[in-house]
Every structure is written in C-alpha cells, then in structure tokens.
Amino acid sequence: MSAFFAALGRRRTALIERSTAQRGEVAAAVGGVRRAAAEPLLLGAGVAVTLLTSSPKLRGWLVRGWAVYAFFRRLLNR
Numbered sequence: 001m002s003a004f005f006a007a008l009g010r011r012r013t014a015l016i017e018r019s020t021a022q023r024g025e026v027a028a029a030v031g032g033v034r035r036a037a038a039e040p041l042l043l044g045a046g047v048a049v050t051l052l053t054s055s056p057k058l059r060g061w062l063v064r065g066w067a068v069y070a071f072f073r074r075l076l077n078r
Helices: 002-054 056-077
Strands: none
C-alpha cells in the first residue's frame, strides 16, 4: 500500500512541475503577443507624426477630423 501512495506522490510532484513549466510558457507567449501587438501601433504612430509634421494641410484635416470624432463621441454618450 505504501508503494501505491509513493507512486501517487511522484505523479503529483510531476504534475505540479509540469504545470509550473506550462505557466511559464504561457506567460512568455503572452509577453510575446503583447510585444507583437504593440510594434505596429508604434510604427503607425511614428508614420503619423512624420506626416503631420511635414504637411500643414494634413494637420488641418486632422484637427477637423478630431473635432468631428469628439463631437460624435460626445453625442453618442448622452
């Protein structure tokens, strides 16, 4: 009977170790996905800043667009 309980203890220990390893893998994968999701946003923001600083007309349109967006957002939140 003690061999049975010893085998159960070994299995439990192996499951705990495997679970810990899997948690680490999941955490690493989530970190990778977050970094991968942030890279296009940063690149797009850089391009937008470059375009805005190079074109006064585009800047004016951006201000108008932002005003319209803010207006509709405020209108829909009421």
